[in-house]
Amino acid sequence: MLNMTMTSRSSRRRGARLERGISLVELMVGLTVGLMVTAGAISLFASNVSQSRRVVANARVEQDLRNIADLITRDLRRAGYWGNAINGTLAVGAAAAAASNPYASVAPASSPTDGQIVYSFSRGAEDDAKSDAETFGFRRNADDGTVEMQTSNGTWKKLNDPNYTTITSLSLNDASPDTIPLGYRCPTNCSPGSAGCPEVKVRRYDLVLTGRSVLDSTVVRTLRTSVRLRNDEMSGKCPA
Template sequence: MSRHQQGVSLVELMVGIAVGLFIVATASFAVSNQLNDNRKLALEAQVEQDLRAAADLIARDLRRAGYWQNAALQFASSGSATNRYAAVTAAGQSASYAYSQDAPGHDNDVLDSNEQSGVKLDSGTLKLLMGDGGWQAITDPAVVTVTGFRLTMNTHELSLAAYCDAPCPPSGTPATCPPVQQVRELQLQINGTAASDARVTRSLNTTVRLRNDRVVGSCGA
């Protein structure tokens, strides 16, 4: 009785191996793309979180700009009281401002060194000026590189003539009568890239309303 061997030929075996390798390669490519997408999403979320945290820190500090315990004295008819913390300078990639940090009821009406504040972009890192503590980084250069930072001041003036006890003298004497209340807003724009992958970029825009308005001018005598 003859025996018949069963199995696959060499050609069939090679075709099977080729098909198997193709399936494995396709699956590996899909998994690799999925991992890359997940990595990019994680980096985008990390960069977004760092930029938003920095923007929140800047916004909270900027809202204090111009704070003065005796601010009500600015509205006195004499107009003699001056807010030494009122000035806010914001241009391009930096801003400087100040606010009172004296104990409640003990404001010395002097702009002390510990009351100086500011924000700036320095070599891809955002920094805040903490008075005598100097400049402190608020973004992590190992996570995000800040590629763009811009502050734009918008000011809207409101006349306070209705609150003056005496009318203003003839026009131009003085030119600062009646006083005006300056309502100030800062537009904040930050752009950044992931430190480990420059292809991952994020941007953030927000508007900060300064809580302490500035009063310029005085009422008539």
């Protein structure tokens, strides 16, 4: 009988303890741990979103720079093309002079703030005169951060979307090697360095483009490439 009474009292004490629930300290500890886990999850999510945004911004800037550079390279290589180039090497008659290439000039950007390249090439109408439709170029528009292409004299088309990429600099620097003397090919020898002695310039330019992402201003990329013109620049003539 005594054992049954003690067992009954012990059971009531255990039941009383179970009915009390968790203490305030236990509740605060649980909330703290839960908040720490939640904060860690939010921080990880925010970090992943930020990293993804940066990757997308970086890819967009690099793609825009590459597209612009490829277009400039392909078009600029045609600078100086002249269908009647033979007229620049021959002169018929004792008093005649060889004609000058009307498309020879390439005016590169002198600084990133200028950001303009102007050149020309023949489009088939071989009248030995450069027309407005044969004037081309590229320039940086400082107002909206775009690069524009001149499809004919005075007509410009944008090449990038300023809502995603801002072009901060566009420069083209002359990196041509030394001219090559051709006087030894003349019927009458012309010593290298002599005034008016014929020579050829192999034209090469260094193109530098820098762009910044509108989505993430910390993403700034610079692309450098070299452009070799297909048409070399001739100057001088053989002595009579």
